Amino acid sequence: MSDPTIAQRMPYVQEVEPGTYYWCRCGRSKAQPFCDGSHKGTEFSPLEVKIEQKKKVAWCGCKHSANKPFCDGTHSGLK
Numbered sequence: 001m002s003d004p005t006i007a008q009r010m011p012y013v014q015e016v017e018p019g020t021y022y023w024c025r026c027g028r029s030k031a032q033p034f035c036d037g038s039h040k041g042t043e044f045s046p047l048e049v050k051i052e053q054k055k056k057v058a059w060c061g062c063k064h065s066a067n068k069p070f071c072d073g074t075h076s077g078l079k
Helices: none
Strands: 012-016 019-023 047-051 055-059
Touching: none
Parallel strands: none
Antiparallel strands: 012 055, 019 047
């Protein structure tokens, strides 16, 4: 699999409501951190995430987290 585009080198921190979200894995979406279909024609697809209760989430912005879709600080070491 090819490397995703780094959308930003920090997390997208948001207060989210319960529901289903589709996190962008490719890094091309204009609706970051969520999928807008920009992955079409690539090997990427969005990651479905179910949030059960209202909470603050740090969505990974660099797309390289080992804890996708959530930030784990990996962006700190990217070149």
